[in-house]
Amino acid sequence: MADKDYSFGTLSDPPLDQDNRAHYRLTARARAVLELETGLPEEAVTETKRLVCGIRDISASGLCLFSEEPVSPEALLPTSVYLGNHCEPFNLMVEAVWCRPHETSFLVGVRIIESDETAYVEWVEAVAAAMAQD
Numbered sequence: 001m002a003d004k005d006y007s008f009g010t011l012s013d014p015p016l017d018q019d020n021r022a023h024y025r026l027t028a029r030a031r032a033v034l035e036l037e038t039g040l041p042e043e044a045v046t047e048t049k050r051l052v053c054g055i056r057d058i059s060a061s062g063l064c065l066f067s068e069e070p071v072s073p074e075a076l077l078p079t080s081v082y083l084g085n086h087c088e089p090f091n092l093m094v095e096a097v098w099c100r101p102h103e104t105s106f107l108v109g110v111r112i113i114e115s116d117e118t119a120y121v122e123w124v125e126a127v128a129a130a131m132a133q134d
Contacts, residue, residue: 030055032065034094035078055081056107060127063094065108071096076113086126090119 034051054066063081071077075096080089094110101107114120 030058030081030083032063032082033080033089034065034067034071036071036075053108058127058130060112060124062097062109062111065110066102067099067106067108070106071099071108071110073098077110079110081123083126090123090126092118092120092123 032053032055034053036049036051037047051067051069051071053068056064056066058064058081065071073096077094077096079092079094081092082089093113093115095113097109097111099106099108112120112123
């Protein structure tokens with residue numbers, strides 16, 4: 001997978017009246033691994049299920065993902081984002097903002113939560129560097 005291909009915008013962005021983006025988006029071929037908890041909240045034991053998603057586009061504050069499963073809006077999910085030009089994944093906390101069917105899968109919009117316990121600062125720097133590339 002060649003994860004270094006970035007460009008502004010996407011070919012199928014939502015209509016302007018549905019676009020709440022605060023930052024420019026870059027298309028990127030990369031992947032994200034969401035950690036989903038399984039089990040009932042009142043159970044003491046929960047298992048972690050990993051959902052591997054393709055990435056449609058990225059920004060400093062969010063991602064648009066291709067997912068094989070729906071993701072519940074407002075879910076807070078630990079996430080590892082793998083970009084090809086970085087040796088280590090970016091470990092981030094994200095909040096699912098929306099999820100809608102797309103062809104045979106789902107598109108999921110997530111907002112990156114700023115936290116000192118994640119690679120948030122490194123993520124912002126990596127996105128800024130990608131935007132500076134010609």
